Amino acid sequence: xxxxxxxxxxxxxxxxxxxxxxxxxxxxxxxxxxxxxxxxxxxxxxxxxxxxxxxxxxxxxxxxxxxxxxxxxxxxxxxxxxxxxxxxxxxxxx
Amino acid sequence: xxxxxxxxxxxxxxxxxxxxxxxxxxxxxxxxxxxxxxxxxxxxxxxxxxxxxxxxxxxxxxxxxxxxxxxxxxxxxxxxxxxxxxxxxxxxxxxxxxxxxxxxxxxxxxxxxxxxxxxxxxxxxxxxxxxxxx
Numbered sequence: 001x002x003x004x005x006x007x008x009x010x011x012x013x014x015x016x017x018x019x020x021x022x023x024x025x026x027x028x029x030x031x032x033x034x035x036x037x038x039x040x041x042x043x044x045x046x047x048x049x050x051x052x053x054x055x056x057x058x059x060x061x062x063x064x065x066x067x068x069x070x071x072x073x074x075x076x077x078x079x080x081x082x083x084x085x086x087x088x089x090x091x092x093x094x
Numbered sequence: 095x096x097x098x099x100x101x102x103x104x105x106x107x108x109x110x111x112x113x114x115x116x117x118x119x120x121x122x123x124x125x126x127x128x129x130x131x132x133x134x135x136x137x138x139x140x141x142x143x144x145x146x147x148x149x150x151x152x153x154x155x156x157x158x159x160x161x162x163x164x165x166x167x168x169x170x171x172x173x174x175x176x177x178x179x180x181x182x183x184x185x186x187x188x189x190x191x192x193x194x195x196x197x198x199x200x201x202x203x204x205x206x207x208x209x210x211x212x213x214x215x216x217x218x219x220x221x222x223x224x225x226x227x228x
Contacts, residue, residue: 077125085184
């Protein structure tokens with residue numbers, strides 16, 4: 001099951017499987033982000049192009065006001081998928 | 095081949111993943127290979143749901159392991175001819191403001207699979223993916 005859980009410090013914790021069936025729910029959540037935000041991904045097991053598309057759209061919107069998403073603790077296999085698509089160059093990954 | 099039919103809906107993805115996960119577990123496939131097989135299957139399935147939404151036909155997925163090769167066959171029923179075997183043009187070096195999410199799924203599919211084959215006959219598109227376990 002995919003979950004988006006914000007903590008008190010404003011960090012978003014993603015967990016589970018971020019697939020195309022979760023896209024609409026995620027868009028509603030990510031559309032509310034207005035400033036630079038850490039997206040903590042240590043429990044994110046999987047992401048497909050639908051999930052990546054939500055992150056790209058949010059990053060585009062935030063970068064217009066010099067804000068950004070900061071992706072932390074991504075699984076190495078997911079980082080590799082990001083590299084295939086050249087996404088490691090447009091996201092701050094820590 | 096172990097084949098199962100799924101309703102044409104993104105809500106079927108949970109059942110699709112359950113089907114794949116059981117296959118992966120049975121063949122002791124985990125880590126990077128497991129993630130790539132899941133991703134490839136979802137990208138083809140989601141593409142079929144989104145681009146052939148007028149079809150009422152099912153989408154059938156078959157999985158098989160032969161030696162070091164895993165084969166995934168996805169049969170999309172009641173659809174027009176649309177060749178997925180050619181990778182879309184996606185500029186992965188483009189700056190963020192020129193990036194589009196469209197095409198990314200099929201681009202990833204071609205990046206992570208060793209073979210992507212496509213045929214279309216009698217209203218059925220058949221996509222066969224092959225990944226060699228390394």
